[in-house]
Amino acid sequence: MxxxxxxxxxxxxxxxxxxxxxxxxxxxxxxxxxxxxxxxxxxxxxxxxxxxxxxxxxxxxxxxxxxxxxxxxxxxxxxxxxxxxxxxxxxxxxxxxxxxxxxxxxxxxxxxxxxxxxxxxxxxxxxxxxxxxxxxxxxxxxxxxxxxxxxxxxxxxxxxxHPYDALLEDFDAGATVAQLQPLLVGLGDQLAPRVAAAAQAGPGPRLHLPAPALARLHAQVLEAMGWDGERGRLDQSIHPFSLGIHPGDVRITTHTDPDDPLGCLSSTMHEAGHGLYEQGLPLRLSGTGLRAAAGTALHESQSRFWENVIGRSEAFFEWLAPRWAAEHAAAGAPGPAPSAAALYAAANRVSPSLIRVHADETTYNLHIIVRFELELGLFSGALPIEALPEAWDAAYQARLGLRPAHATEGVLQDVHWCSGYFGYFPSYTLGNLMAAGFRAALEAARPALWAEVGRGELQPTLAWLRENVHQHGNLLTTQQVLDRAIGPRDLVADLLAHLDGRGLAAARAQA
Amino acid sequence: MxxxxxxxxxxxxxxxxxxxxxxxxxxxxxxxxxxxxxxxxxxxxxxxxxxxxxxxxxxxxxxxxxxxxxxxxxxxxxxxxxxxxxxxxxxxxxxxxxxxxxxxxxxxxxxxxxxxxxxxxxxxxxxxxxxxxxxxxxxxxxxxxxxxxxxxxxxxxxxxxHPYDALLEDFDAGATVAQLQPLLVGLGDQLAPRVAAAAQAGPGPRLHLPAPALARLHAQVLEAMGWDGERGRLDQSIHPFSLGIHPGDVRITTHTDPDDPLGCLSSTMHEAGHGLYEQGLPLRLSGTGLRAAAGTALHESQSRFWENVIGRSEAFFEWLAPRWAAEHAAAGAPGPAPSAAALYAAANRVSPSLIRVHADETTYNLHIIVRFELELGLFSGALPIEALPEAWDAAYQARLGLRPAHATEGVLQDVHWCSGYFGYFPSYTLGNLMAAGFRAALEAARPALWAEVGRGELQPTLAWLRENVHQHGNLLTTQQVLDRAIGPRDLVADLLAHLDGRGLAAARAQA
Incomplete structure (x- = not known):
């Protein structure tokens, strides 16, 4: 031969x-x-x-x-x-x-x-x-x-x-503690005074939408996002998640809690963001190992982009509010439906809380830093398992000023550790940073972006993500995707600018 | 060593x-x-x-x-x-x-x-x-x-x-065309004059039960049968089926057609009969290949036993009728609910029809003989695929006196061939024969059987099947199971006696 x-x-x-x-x-x-x-x-x-x-x-x-x-x-x-x-x-x-x-x-x-x-x-x-x-x-x-x-x-x-570096490598090739620790801690240091200045005490407004109406609203949002129901399904589970079996078979889950419609909607858009990435992976790369996400941080950038950049925007709520009101009325729910402004304010309310998946967009990153530091302790050996609950509670006290009343709203809240996903949490904040970079790039590329979102026209946004992220699969590394799509930018500055213009601005307006 | x-x-x-x-x-x-x-x-x-x-x-x-x-x-x-x-x-x-x-x-x-x-x-x-x-x-x-x-x-x-023998072996060790052909054709010859004498022309009585009420009735029947919902699930599918992943994870499907509540109930009891066998397989034989059914004919004996011997009995309908009536009333369905006698007569009405899974218990076996003979033709090479639809229609004309109006109520009706299950169909009639034998043995062992069934006490029946069939897994062959549970009996005579006492008797009573 x-x-x-x-x-x-x-x-x-x-x-x-x-x-x-x-x-x-x-x-x-x-x-x-x-x-x-x-x-x-x-x-x-x-x-x-x-x-x-x-x-x-x-x-x-x-x-x-x-x-x-x-x-x-x-x-x-x-x-x-x-x-x-x-x-x-x-x-x-x-x-x-x-x-x-x-x-x-x-x-x-x-x-x-x-x-x-x-x-x-x-x-x-x-x-x-x-x-x-x-x-x-x-x-x-x-x-x-x-x-x-x-x-x-x-x-x-x-x-x-660091022993933890091998875990990071499972999720994001090349990520190291040496690089992540200053990035995350530095971000935390910049967020802390902002949270202190903006934090709104007490519970937010009580919203309510009957579960079937909420499910119909989810369906409308998924359709607007471009979710393909012929190539995926949406189910209920305790802990919402997404899973791509193949670009033609992508499964996402959510929940429909009538007393937390905004949280459920966030969750649905988050998982659908993952799902759209999976549905958009390149079939032409089947059988090469490259028909895959470039890494979990980039995956989280897609979920957090849809959940936060789009799903907590003023323009999105302008489109959503009349649909919400229609479902509210059709379900015969009591009282008036919330206005677009009320939904925007509620979705961007900055207030330290105990549960990561219910956190506002700003304090969310503090939850991630808590987990990252605890995982470093578990894997360096400095933190024994029996000391974990107290270390968790102390970290929440220090970073968020709150103490869990019991383990289920504390150390037991996340599915990751029981699934052996150690080293995953930093991906969320890395995803937030990248999503802020995508926002800046997309705004530059499409000046009509927010006008489109305000009309529920989300297809151009999906097309941009397909073109700049999804279609590359794992042919490009995460860094190569970012270099092409965003170019050289300071993502921490992008994220802070994004947050300053959202929840922090909303808080100042209310204060 | x-x-x-x-x-x-x-x-x-x-x-x-x-x-x-x-x-x-x-x-x-x-x-x-x-x-x-x-x-x-x-x-x-x-x-x-x-x-x-x-x-x-x-x-x-x-x-x-x-x-x-x-x-x-x-x-x-x-x-x-x-x-x-x-x-x-x-x-x-x-x-x-x-x-x-x-x-x-x-x-x-x-x-x-x-x-x-x-x-x-x-x-x-x-x-x-x-x-x-x-x-x-x-x-x-x-x-x-x-x-x-x-x-x-x-x-x-x-x-x-015969080339078909290798297919039969997939489902029932030792089964051959030489043994099955005279058995099935002989049974068909004995059934034909009975069907002609008993056949009731035209459609049966129209029953109706709203889907949610029917689903609740299914749940009551499953519970009475001893179905363990912690070790299985019930879903909807186009073609009902059952599948055992493990005795702790057995999945059955059904449908809830409000215009065919009796057919759906039969289907549910059929699949649950399979499912109970799977849930009853011996965990102590895990890892030996013997925690399995002895064969598909014995498997069908379990489904057909529950569907027919129990599920079409007068005693069962005495228990079911008040529950049916309660669901009928709760759902606000129009008209009176059917009496136990009306349900028994409808469930045992002998009338040739086109769809196997909706067939009465007597003519059902004629459907099987049609498929068996067509499969023999396909595998001997005598019947080419392009001639199959016409051969199907001609066989229905000859055996059942009916001709399908289109392929979906004819040659396309069953899921088996598209799933590559050639050689499976005889299992149904073999299962009917065995179920008749189990009936005779169970009646001898439990004189109170029908009194118990009339009170919805089906647990002793399940216990007898667990003891005599399920617990053996594949440690015993089907024949060894039958030898122990039934002893030497003429199963054709048992089946004819069973049928003569059910639909054929009901038809004579109405004639």
């Missing part, structure tokens, strides 16, 4: 392996979605075995020495991908990304992969029970096992200055 | 492989369930790839020469299982069953397994579209491919006097 023929055969071998991995990942995704939406209680134990087997199968295939050999040979021949890859560079990028994952996989024993998957399943079940009982001690053993196994995995992966 | 140590190691190797196969089968089950209940349209293509990959993975593991070697060695050492196995014989039965499956697997190329799985997925999608359009030609290419691949597979498996 000549050189070109051998290379072709190796490329086909690699593409076959990566296509199978994509298929296995999609199946694992369905198992996880079903676990949180449809699975009866009695299915929990075997679901753990199913997820663990799928995790082992994926790991074995990724760590396969034959795949590694083909990847090494191809990497030698194709060289590193260019700094600004195009579709002509798919093979080189595919090989570079897959080789990076292969090198990481071979360092982790398959038994540890299976044990972690089982521990995640047990952790999720323990978390649900502990939340119900508001009792952290019911979750502590499962969490300890998850942290221990994750630390073992991080040690096996090695490579970073 | 001494002899015992080597045997122990081989047993552990085999159990590990069989446990992984069970896990993979459960995952495939979830993929299929989701496809028919939850999956958005855009997920169809990738779902085909997912199911095909899972089928290939299962096949490769089953055909694995290392597994085969261990099984051969163990079979030599343990010898064949006894004619009446007990729990002490688990290893011998496990090895014998797995070796049989292994021998079949090695004869079929993995590529054919994958191609068949893809063809089933494409077939299901083509069938849904063709049904909608009432156009067989839209389904014909997919069906031809399914039949061609299935014939190729049957030829690779070989071993039977």
């Amino acid at each position: 000549d050189h070109g023929g051998a290379q072709q055969a190796q490329l086909e071998q690699v593409r076959g392996a990566l296509a199978a991995l994509e298929t296995l990942e999609g199946i694992s995704g369905l198992l996880e979605w079903d676990q949180q939406t449809m699975m009866p209680a009695g299915g929990g134990e075997v679901r753990g075995a199913q997820l663990a087997l799928m995790a082992r199968l994926q790991h074995e295939r990724l760590a396969d020495p034959a795949l590694g050999g083909a990847l090494e040979a191809l990497a030698d021949q194709l060289g590193p991908p260019p700094a600004a890859p195009s579709m002509a560079d798919v093979d080189a990028v595919m090989v570079a990304r897959a080789l990076h994952k292969h090198h990481r996989a071979v360092r982790v024993p398959t038994a540890l992969v299976g044990a972690l998957a089982e521990a995640k399943n047990a952790g999720f079940r323990a978390w649900v029970a502990a939340r119900e009982a508001r009792d952290f001690s019911m979750f502590a053993p499962a969490l300890r096992r998850l942290v221990d196994l994750s630390r073992e995995r991080a040690a096996a992966l090695g490579g970073g200055a | 001494d002899h015992g140590g080597a045997q122990q190691a081989q047993l552990e190797q085999v159990r590990g492989a069989l446990a992984a196969l069970e896990t993979l089968e459960g995952i495939s089950g979830l993929l299929e369930w989701d496809q028919q209940t939850m999956m958005p349209a855009g997920g169809g293509e990738v779902r085909g790839a997912q199911l095909a990959l899972m089928a290939r993975l299962q096949h490769e593991r089953l055909a694995d020469p290392a597994l085969g070697g261990a099984l051969e060695a163990l079979a030599d050492q343990l010898g064949p299982p006894p004619a009446a196995p007990s729990m002490a014989d688990v290893d011998a039965v496990m090895v014998a069953r797995a070796l049989h499956k292994h021998h079949r697997a090695v004869r079929v190329p993995t590529a054919l397994v994958g191609a068949l799985a893809e063809a089933k997925n494409a077939g299901f999608r083509a069938w849904v579209a063709a049904r909608e359009a009432r156009d067989f030609s839209m389904f014909a290419p997919a069906l031809r491919r399914l039949v061609d691949l299935s014939r190729e597979r049957a030829a690779a498996l070989g071993g039977g006097a």
Whole structure:
């Protein structure tokens, strides 16, 4: 076989392996979605075995020495991908990304992969029970096992200055504690005085919309956003989430709490933002491992963009208010429906609170900093599990001036740790920073942006995101996406400007 | 390593492989369930790839020469299982069953397994579209491919006097055309004059129950039957089905058509009968391949037992009628609710009809014989696909005296062929025969049976089925289950006696 023929055969071998991995990942995704939406209680134990087997199968295939050999040979021949890859560079990028994952996989024993998957399943079940009982001690053993196994995995992966770096790498290639810590803490320092100046005491206005009316409003918003119901579904779950099985099968969940219609709407737009990214991933890159998000921070930039930049804007509420009022009236709800101005003020009210997913856009980042610092402690070993609840409460006191009354509104509030997602939280604030950058770029590109949003014309916005973010999949890194879409900008300045013009401005106006 | 140590190691190797196969089968089950209940349209293509990959993975593991070697060695050492196995014989039965499956697997190329799985997925999608359009030609290419691949597979498996024997073996070990053909045709000959004498012309009485009321009635019946909602779920689908992922996670579907409440109730009890078998499979046999039904005919005996023996009995309607009336009244439905006698007469009305799943208990078997004879033609090669619709219509004219007006009430009515389930249909009539035998045995064991049913006390019946059928899993063959539970009986005579005492008696009473 000549050189070109051998290379072709190796490329086909690699593409076959990566296509199978994509298929296995999609199946694992369905198992996880079903676990949180449809699975009866009695299915929990075997679901753990199913997820663990799928995790082992994926790991074995990724760590396969034959795949590694083909990847090494191809990497030698194709060289590193260019700094600004195009579709002509798919093979080189595919090989570079897959080789990076292969090198990481071979360092982790398959038994540890299976044990972690089982521990995640047990952790999720323990978390649900502990939340119900508001009792952290019911979750502590499962969490300890998850942290221990994750630390073992991080040690096996090695490579970073901090044990936490290996976890960050799971979500965002190249992210490090050394880079993140000053960024997040610096942002926190700039936010603290703003929050203190703007904070509005006491509960916000009470809004109410019956659940069926709220569901219909969600449907209208999803349609305006360009959500494709033929290529996805919307369900209810305790903790809203999104999951892409394939660009043609993207599943998002929400809830419809009649006493928190704005929170539910935010949640729906957040998950739909993730879902639109997944529906927009490039089918032409199927079977290369590149039909995937560039990273979780960029993923969160999409959800936070729709939730906050669009979903908390004055223009959006101008479009939404009459639709809200129509659903309000059709449902025979008591009292007048809120005005656009009232909705805008309520959605942008700055007030420290205990629950991250209900936080306003400004204080949200303080919740992230709390989790980031606690995770650093868990993974450096400085913070033992038994000290976590008190450390959580103390951090909330220090950063937000509030103390949880019980664990379910404190350390048990998030699904991430019980699912083994350590290192994920920084993605949210990174996503907020990027979303602010996208806002600035989009406003420059489309002067009519806010006029369009005010008429509910969100398709040009989606088209811009498709063009500048979604269509690249993982062919471009997050940084390459940002370089092209936004250019060199100070994202902290962009985020502060965005926040100063929203909730902080609204607070000043009310003060 | 001494002899015992080597045997122990081989047993552990085999159990590990069989446990992984069970896990993979459960995952495939979830993929299929989701496809028919939850999956958005855009997920169809990738779902085909997912199911095909899972089928290939299962096949490769089953055909694995290392597994085969261990099984051969163990079979030599343990010898064949006894004619009446007990729990002490688990290893011998496990090895014998797995070796049989292994021998079949090695004869079929993995590529054919994958191609068949893809063809089933494409077939299901083509069938849904063709049904909608009432156009067989839209389904014909997919069906031809399914039949061609299935014939190729049957030829690779070989071993039977008729090509169809290899298909029967998929569902019921040891079943052959030579044995089934005289049984089914003989039954048909005995039924034909009875149907002619009893047949009631024209449509039956019109019953109506609003969908939410019907759903609540279903829930009451499921509860009385002993269905465990913590270990299963009930959903809606076009074609009701049941699927056991694990005894703790059993999923059944039904529909709630307000204009066919009796048909929907039958369907629900049918699927719940399957589901109760799955929920009753022995957890202690996990990881042996024996925590499974003994065969599909026995599976159908459970569904048909609940649907017909219990669900069409006078006693059952005595219990049901007041509950029906209460739901009827609560829903504000017009007119009086039907009496127990009217429900019994309607449920046992003998009248040839076009749709199998709506057929009365007597003519149902004629529907099965039509399909069985057409399948024999398809697999012997005597019946080409393009001649199938006309052959179907002619067979209905001959056996039932009716001719479908279009393909959706004719050759397109069943989900089986588009799912590649050739050889399945005889299981229904075999199940009817066994259910009649169980009825006779249960009446002998519990003289209070019908008094209990009349009070809605169905738990003793479930307990008897658990004890005599479910708990054995696949440790006993179907014949061994029947030998123990029923003893030597003429099941054709039992079925005819059962039918003569039901619909045929009801018809005589009305005539």
